[in-house]
Amino acid sequence: MESDSAGGGAPTILNGRKPNILYLWLGDKIFTAVVVILGASIIMLALGMAWVLFDEGSLSLREYGFINFIKGKTWDPAVQLVFGAWPFIFGTVITSSMALLIAFFPALAVAIFSAEYAPPWLSGIIDNLVQLIAAIPSVVIGIWGIFVLAPWLRDTVYMPIYLWTELNQPGLLPILGNPIGYGMATATIVLALMIVPYTTALAKDAIKAVPKDQREASWALGSTRWEVIRMAVLPYARGGITAGAILSLGRAIGETMAVAMLIGNKNTLPFSIFGAGATMPSVIVNEFREAVESLHLSSLMAIGFVLFIIALIVNLTAAYINRKLSIGGGQIL
Amino acid sequence: MEINIMKSKDLPEETLKTVHSNTENQKTVMKNRMETKNLTVKYGSIYGVKNISLPFQDKTVTALIGPSGCGKTTYLRALNRMHDLTREAKIEGEVLLDNKNIYDEDINPVTIRRKIGMVFQKPTPFPTMSIYDNVVAGLKLVGIRNRSLLDEVCEKALKQAALFDEVKDRLKTPAVSISGGQQQRLSIARALAVEPEVLLMDEPTSSLDPQATLRIEELIHVLKKDITIIIITHNMQQAARVSDKTAFFYVGDLIEAGDTNTIFTNPKEKQTEDYITGRFG
Ligand SMILES: Nc1ncnc2c1ncn2[C@@H]1O[C@H](COP(=O)(O)OP(=O)(O)OP(=O)(O)O)[C@@H](O)[C@H]1O
Ligand SMILES: [Mg+2]
DSSP states (O other): OHHHHHHHSOOOHHHHSOOOHHHHHHHHHHHHHHHHHHHHHHHHHHHHHHHHHHHHHHHHHHHHOHHHHHHOOOEETTTTOEEOOHHHHHHHHHHHHHHHHHHHHHHHHHHHIIIIISOHHHHHHHHHHHHHHHHSOHHHHHHHIIIIIHHHHIIIIIHHHHHHHHHHOGGGHHHHOOOSSOSHHHHHHHHHHHHHHHHHHHHHHHHHTSOHHHHHHHHHTTOOHHHHIIIIIHHHHHHHHHHHHHHHHHHHHHOOHHHHHHSBOOOSSOOOSSSOBOOHHHHHHHHTTTOOSHHHHHHHHHHHHHHHHHHHHHHHHHHHHHHHHOSOTTOOO | OOOOOOOGGGHHHHHHTHHHHHHHHHHSOOOEEEEEEEEEEEETTEEEEEEEEEEEETTOEEEEEOSTTSSHHHHHHHTTTGGGGOTTEEEEEEEEETTEETTSTTOOHHHHHHHEEEEOSSOOOOTTSBHHHHHTHHHHHTTOOOHHHHHHHHHHHHHHTTOHHHHTTOTTSBGGGSOHHHHHHHHHHHHHHTOOSEEEEESTTTTSOHHHHHHHHHHHHHHTTTSEEEEEOSOHHHHHHHOSEEEEEETTEEEEEEEHHHHHHSOSSHHHHHHHTTSOO
């Protein structure tokens, strides 16, 4: 409406002023070009990485076919020279999803406490601690796991459970596995510890982003503190919280060193709860240096390619959920 | 749960009587439902409002008027302890509800806010909830789960807020799918559904069209038979139409308060007269 009248009417301060012609010409164009080039090069980089992995893995993928490679249950680089990725896919999916399951609610609780209940000084301390955990190199966490956590878990958790089961439910022992301390359970617990900071930080960001008037609307109805969180804060933040959890899952899927150090590294199914296992990153890092057979090397590359695709899917899902569940998009005043 | 059914047929006569009802109300001796004594609100070291002493009689409508930034919202939010949630805000003085200071140690602010409802300057629907769930949100808080009662209250509150006809076929759709003005009326309905004893309204009609504004003003007339209402408005005609008492604020001070008729026809202070007649503000 306004631009209509401005177009036809007398010159005003705005439409009377002549902007620099060079600026008109170049300003937007240069900006657009820079953004497009930068954006395109990031996409090219990712595509290039995917292509290299695919290309290097193509020997193996051609040998077995993509689907059969994924479904293949045997990974034997020593005798039969047969390569199937299923044990590692299985190990990755189980450890990282269980880790998220363990980490999610404590992380959400810490985020809620730090954002809504804690006084500023305490919330500052919590945030710093969380960041500190996130900053510990995973190889350090791995060493701590080997020397402290795994022995402790073995003696105080796994052994009692194992002994109890042996007495009462001996049929379950194969599922439980050998409680040596290094295996799927330990790797999962360490993964959970490692993703808590991410889940917490992302959930807290989402909670902090809930507008003040949403909270006030709930307070004004006579809500208690917890009722405000349940009625106004969590529903509003659910998109960000869920997306954050899925991004944390992505981190768990890609985590390499700590898992490789603690999971026990066993290439053959079946995996058991306490027993040794392997994940996609752990088998790559463990076998890469020793892979002499070109089919072996190519199969490791193919696992890398599958990992890349899984990570891509997880991240896209997070983005989709964030968009789908998040509030805004101009809908709200 | 006592529900005050309002018949919309009664409304037009009610409006016509507006001007006269102001004088009628003064005849009965009224007790103070609420009162502030030397109420000061500070944001850090800045004063929001200074030393406001003001009574609110039971079953009356008081209009708070004054130029933008003079502290009306600040004052209103002190009346149901909304400032508790703003870290930098400090309250001094007393706010009495039935002669009991609501800032006393032994008072639970949650109970206070259940009695003293509030409609905000901006619409604030809960975006993940349906229209229906928004209206009954306050009832669910106090544990009411009875479906037919919730239905009944929802319909009544929406009718009172002059929204029912527009949304009756889509009560289950998200509250954000309706227009800004409809969202504001939804916020009003949500505040009414819990049947507050005192209702604080911060420019409730600033985003509404004349028709909806009229309906809300009619609603205020009906509500005032039972409850005490304090309303902020920038619209002088509206203040004159709906209120029994008017209080004029200017840069954090209460300049003048009294019967609406007196304030509008014969103000004591020059500033009040200038503001009402539109010479500033
Ligand atoms: N959270 C806050 N922190 C600091 N200062 C504030 C805060 N809220 C309000 N103020 C200040 O207090 C004064 C009164 O503000 P208030 O919102 O009460 O005005 P108002 O009379 O409601 O104005 P309007 O008619 O524009 O809504 C203003 O000068 C404002 O800048
Ligand atoms: Mg205001």
